[in-house]
Amino acid sequence: MNDTSLKDDGRAGFSRRRFITGTGSLLGAAALAGPIPSAWATPRTAAAPIASGSRVPALVIGTGYGGCVAALRLAQAGTDVHMAEMGMAWDTPGSDGKIFANTTRPDDRSFWLRTRTKQPLSNFLGFPLDRNVNRYTGILDAEEFGGITVYQGRGVGGGSLVNGGMAVTPRRENFGAILPTVDAEEMYSTYYPRANSGLGVTTIDPAWFEEADCYQYARVGRKHAQRAGFPFLFVPAVYDWDYMKREAAGTVPRSALDGEILYGNNHGKKSLQKTYIDRIRATGRVTISPLHKVTTVTPAPGGGYTVLIDQLDTTGRTTATKTVTADKVFFAAGSVGTSKLLVGLKATGALPLLNDEVGRGWGDNGNVMCGRANHLWDPTGKLQASIPTGGIDNWDAGGAFAEVAPLPTGIETWASFYLSITKNPHRARFTWNAAAGRAELDWQTAWKQPSIDAAKTIFDRINRKEGTIYRSDLFGVHKIWGDHLTYHPLGGAVLDKATDNYGRLRGHPGLYVIDGALIPGNTSVNPFVTITALAERNIERIIATDL
Numbered sequence: 001m002n003d004t005s006l007k008d009d010g011r012a013g014f015s016r017r018r019f020i021t022g023t024g025s026l027l028g029a030a031a032l033a034g035p036i037p038s039a040w041a042t043p044r045t046a047a048a049p050i051a052s053g054s055r056v057p058a059l060v061i062g063t064g065y066g067g068c069v070a071a072l073r074l075a076q077a078g079t080d081v082h083m084a085e086m087g088m089a090w091d092t093p094g095s096d097g098k099i100f101a102n103t104t105r106p107d108d109r110s111f112w113l114r115t116r117t118k119q120p121l122s123n124f125l126g127f128p129l130d131r132n133v134n135r136y137t138g139i140l141d142a143e144e145f146g147g148i149t150v151y152q153g154r155g156v157g158g159g160s161l162v163n164g165g166m167a168v169t170p171r172r173e174n175f176g177a178i179l180p181t182v183d184a185e186e187m188y189s190t191y192y193p194r195a196n197s198g199l200g201v202t203t204i205d206p207a208w209f210e211e212a213d214c215y216q217y218a219r220v221g222r223k224h225a226q227r228a229g230f231p232f233l234f235v236p237a238v239y240d241w242d243y244m245k246r247e248a249a250g251t252v253p254r255s256a257l258d259g260e261i262l263y264g265n266n267h268g269k270k271s272l273q274k275t276y277i278d279r280i281r282a283t284g285r286v287t288i289s290p291l292h293k294v295t296t297v298t299p300a301p302g303g304g305y306t307v308l309i310d311q312l313d314t315t316g317r318t319t320a321t322k323t324v325t326a327d328k329v330f331f332a333a334g335s336v337g338t339s340k341l342l343v344g345l346k347a348t349g350a351l352p353l354l355n356d357e358v359g360r361g362w363g364d365n366g367n368v369m370c371g372r373a374n375h376l377w378d379p380t381g382k383l384q385a386s387i388p389t390g391g392i393d394n395w396d397a398g399g400a401f402a403e404v405a406p407l408p409t410g411i412e413t414w415a416s417f418y419l420s421i422t423k424n425p426h427r428a429r430f431t432w433n434a435a436a437g438r439a440e441l442d443w444q445t446a447w448k449q450p451s452i453d454a455a456k457t458i459f460d461r462i463n464r465k466e467g468t469i470y471r472s473d474l475f476g477v478h479k480i481w482g483d484h485l486t487y488h489p490l491g492g493a494v495l496d497k498a499t500d501n502y503g504r505l506r507g508h509p510g511l512y513v514i515d516g517a518l519i520p521g522n523t524s525v526n527p528f529v530t531i532t533a534l535a536e537r538n539i540e541r542i543i544a545t546d547l
């Protein structure tokens with residue numbers, strides 16, 4: 001089954017120039033298409049979204065990894081919890097019968113409140129891929145700051161809805177640099193295993209990997225890595241591999257094999273909806289309000305905190321503002337969401353006792369993307385599973401861990417594509433712009449240079465060995481590096497600085513940070529397992545001592 005797609009799709013003898021012309025016009029046509037009508041079903045909300053005037057023992061802001069761990073463990077310990085989530089529930093199919101849009105056909109569901117898509121791979125063969133859409137509370141937020149676009153999931157399940165599902169535990173020898181004040185022994189013996197089990201992390205059947213057409217791109221990536229002398233590792237993921245085998249056999253609807261990533265996955269991916277949130281619902285102690293955005297948290301006169309929550313419609317308009325009182329509040333709005341809230345709350349005097357560490361220590365996990373142009377005899381396959389399964393580890397020698405990523409376009413591209421996680425020393429800070437009434441981030445695009453240098457320690461060598469070149473058509477015209485973005489925001493309320501060593505915010509008892517904001521900018525690998533494990537560690541302590 002290996003390396004046959006060149007013959008299978010009848011392209012043998014087909015010149016690269018002709019291929020480029022053909023696919024370019026195809027993708028160009030898609031880019032020129034106008035917005036499609038907004039015909040998606042009204043999102044289902046909680047049976048009873050939170051009522052104004054309610055008092056709750058624990059309010060969790062956000063329903064990503066940190067928020068779900070907090071809600072589950074609090075509920076299991078007997079505490080009633082309410083979760084406020086600014087995104088939609090993502091539990092109702094649209095007019096096409098699917099909950100989530102396809103990667104190659106972004107529609108209104110794909111982006112958070114934009115009128116034009118902002119795809120991470122903006123171009124192909126020089127043609128821009130973005131298209132107009134209707135403004136909608138879609139699933140992927142491309143949040144733009146001065147020097148960087150930060151991609152984040154929006155909806156019940158947070159980043160788990162949109163991410164690639166790579167579930168990687170960092171090498172233990174790297175842990176001291178990731179979370180220096182946390183006991184590594186405890187993490188590796190208790191909390192990483194707990195997180196991996198809660199998330200349903202498993203590794204692909206290696207025998208199937210060797211024969212599956214949909215992983216030809218990964219085998220090509222491995223071959224090139226190994227020929228250049230780099231270690232290639234299988235990485236675990238949160239996908240139902242038996243389902244993927246059935247997708248390949250054609251017996252179930254395709255999901256990973258339909259290239260679904262970025263805008264949701266309709267079937268096989270074990271997002272938080274299928275793991276932690278399933279268990280959260282089973283406790284009977286947790287309610288969730290989608291399309292509810294927390295704007296203010298301030299000490300309540302009689303104890304606890306007064307929380308203001310905007311209820312949104314699917315155009316992003318506020319339809320009601322609710323006032324809720326919570327004994328304890330858990331900030332789990334993601335690194336960016338939590339940081340923005342906290343710097344605003346401190347600056348406006350709502351939470352005046354937060355310390356000066358709030359907003360600091362933000363990093364991009366050293367993310368940088370690139371593509372390589374393979375020879376015509378090295379096709380990567382027109383069928384590419386959207387769940388990556390392998391990476392190239394050059395962390396010790398060159399400061400980069402590169403995931404061999406799919407390019408699920410449905411056509412043969414002869415491209416190898418990589419997301420590198422690199423050692424990047426730069427850390428940015430969120431500050432409050434009072435005149436504009438918003439938080440800003442001082443990251444600079446030029447700060448990606450150390451990441452590019454680290455990634456080049458891998459790809460320059462592979463290119464030399466293979467006699468290949470970088471692709472320069474994926475992020476613009478003649479632009480090699482995807483250095484304008486991150487998928488992995490981390491920090492902004494760093495553990496043992498803005499908070500104590502378990503996430504209790506300094507200055508205001510009863511407030512906690514429990515998401516990626518705690519991690520000071522880098523995890524050396526993809527971050528969600530570490531975010532989950534740290535949340536498991538912290539909530540255990542908080543339940544034992546604070547409740």
Ligand code: FAE
Nearest residue numbers: 062064065066086158159163164166294334337516527528
């Ligand atoms: P997160 O999951 O972002 O959840 C925060 C939630 O809070 C979101 O649902 C927000 O909508 C919500 N929220 C924000 N502000 C408010 C507010 N004011 N009021 C109410 N709700 C609010 O946070 N990581 C991996 O480990 N492996 C991968 O393969 C991987 N691939 C990725 C691919 C893409 C395209 C993206 C965007 C990310 C990827 N990540 C991956 C990163 C991962 O999803 C991310 O680190 C975690 O989701 C962060 O978890 P948190 O709990 O910090």
